[in-house]
Amino acid sequence: MSDDASRTPVAGRLEVRSSTAPDDRHDEARRTALVESLPVVDESTPLAAQLHLDAQRRIRLSGRRFARPTETRIITIANQKGGVGKTTTTVNLAAALAQSGLNVLVLDNDPQGNASTALGVEHRSGTPSIYEVLVDGSPMVDAVQQCPDVPGLLCVPATIDLSGAEIELVSLVARETRLRNALNAYLQHRADAGEARIDYVLVDCPPSLGLLTVNAFVVGREVLIPIQCEYYALEGLSQLLKTIQLIQAHLNPELHVSTILLTMFDARTNLAQQVAAEVREHFPAITLKTTVPRSVRISEAPSYGQTVMTYDPGSTGALAYLEAARELTDQLGSETSTGAESTERHAPTSVPGPYAVAPSRAPDRHSATTTEPDCQQEDQ
Numbered sequence: 446m447s448d449d450a451s452r453t454p455v456a457g458r459l460e461v462r463s464s465t466a467p468d469d470r471h472d473e474a475r476r477t478a479l480v481e482s483l484p485v486v487d488e489s490t491p492l493a494a495q496l497h498l499d500a501q502r503r504i505r506l507s508g509r510r511f512a513r514p515t516e517t518r519i520i521t522i523a524n525q526k527g528g529v530g531k532t533t534t535t536v537n538l539a540a541a542l543a544q545s546g547l548n549v550l551v552l553d554n555d556p557q558g559n560a561s562t563a564l565g566v567e568h569r570s571g572t573p574s575i576y577e578v579l580v581d582g583s584p585m586v587d588a589v590q591q592c593p594d595v596p597g598l599l600c601v602p603a604t605i606d607l608s609g610a611e612i613e614l615v616s617l618v619a620r621e622t623r624l625r626n627a628l629n630a631y632l633q634h635r636a637d638a639g640e641a642r643i644d645y646v647l648v649d650c651p652p653s654l655g656l657l658t659v660n661a662f663v664v665g666r667e668v669l670i671p672i673q674c675e676y677y678a679l680e681g682l683s684q685l686l687k688t689i690q691l692i693q694a695h696l697n698p699e700l701h702v703s704t705i706l707l708t709m710f711d712a713r714t715n716l717a718q719q720v721a722a723e724v725r726e727h728f729p730a731i732t733l734k735t736t737v738p739r740s741v742r743i744s745e746a747p748s749y750g751q752t753v754m755t756y757d758p759g760s761t762g763a764l765a766y767l768e769a770a771r772e773l774t775d776q777l778g779s780e781t782s783t784g785a786e787s788t789e790r791h792a793p794t795s796v797p798g799p800y801a802v803a804p805s806r807a808p809d810r811h812s813a814t815t816t817e818p819d820c821q822q823e824d825q
């Protein structure tokens with residue numbers, strides 16, 4: 446799927462077949478025939494039903510080429526809560542997009558450097574990184590690395606040096622726009638050198654609303670908010686939306702929340718179902734249909750310096766991220782336009798209360814009462 450054969454160099458850039466090309470229609474017919482040829486599975490055996498659903502999803506997604514956006518989409522993955530799946534979402538969506546024929550750049554803007562670890566790029570102290578770009582004003586091109594496992598996936602790593610950047614940035618000129626200026630210069634440099642256009646830039650953020658995150662909001666045009674399907678999922682979301690509104694008013698009028706992704710979803714618990722329903726109720730237009738399941742494979746992958754997309758591409762978690770990436774590319778019509786005219790798909794700037802799923806409305810998450818087979822259950 447990630448092989449170079451899928452990329453056809455045309456006039457110095459990578460062209461990807463459009464989703465309506467005759468070959469694709471043929472592939473689509475072949476996929477439909479394959480799905481229909483699968484044996485019917487009795488729903489009374491949940492494991493078999495899940496395997497059946499996963500097989501269907503695999504066939505539907507295999508070998509697909511995603512449509513290229515008409516201009517580079519720059520998406521900031523943000524949520525000031527820690528541990529909600531920002532980094533996991535950044536690296537896996539990036540890998541899924543690159544595996545589907547697109548050119549992707551990840552900016553690791555979190556001093557923890559977890560995205561750099563998962564993408565298998567060098568990020569020891571002293572490695573040219575986003576720190577030098579932000580603080581020293583070094584050209585981004587000097588810090589860009591190719592991800593070893595996924596062709597078409599680039600990364601600007603974060604080293605431990607970035608942990609001092611919040612303080613160092615305070616006294617610098619144009620402290621909020623440094624990342625944007627550096628990225629613009631890098632994209633221009635690629636164009637001047639005749640290199641392939643970057644289709645997607647994904648920016649990973651630290652779990653705070655400091656200057657690093659402000660830089661990420663100023664460089665981005667869109668915000669993707671991962672929401673963990675747990676207690677207090679929406680807590681803090683109003684604060685995040687207010688910050689985005691402030692950035693929009695003063696620094697980046699194009700910025701808008703384009704996407705919400707539900708992560709660590711466990712379909713067996715009522716709590717996860719209720720959190721998902723509540724998020725969809727508040728943000729119906731921008732919440733992706735795909736939810737990312739809680740998956741051991743997803744959490745194991747970074748310890749091998751990999752994303753789940755290469756560590757276990759057939760796992761339920763990898764399929765979910767591939768589906769989420771496809772949904773993201775399907776937003777094309779409305780999302781490549783500037784924020785103002787496509788308000789329907791945008792998040793409201795406040796979250797109608799209650800901000801959290803109250804325990805009284807959500808039974809103990811350990812009392813697994815949903816027994817129906819679901820392709821989103823944890824894969825081992």
Ligand SMILES: Nc1ncnc2c1ncn2[C@@H]1O[C@H](COP(=O)(O)OP(=O)(O)O)[C@@H](O)[C@H]1O
Pocket residue numbers: 526527528529530531532533534559652708709710737738739740741743744745747762
């Ligand atoms: N879908 C998932 N299933 C299981 N574990 C996950 C999943 N998504 C993230 N994790 C794990 O949860 C932890 C926090 O995720 P991470 O992406 O680092 O969050 P953040 O960047 O928001 O702090 C990590 O250990 C990660 O491996």
Ligand SMILES: [Mg+2]
Pocket residue numbers: 531532533555557559650651
């Ligand atoms: Mg993180």
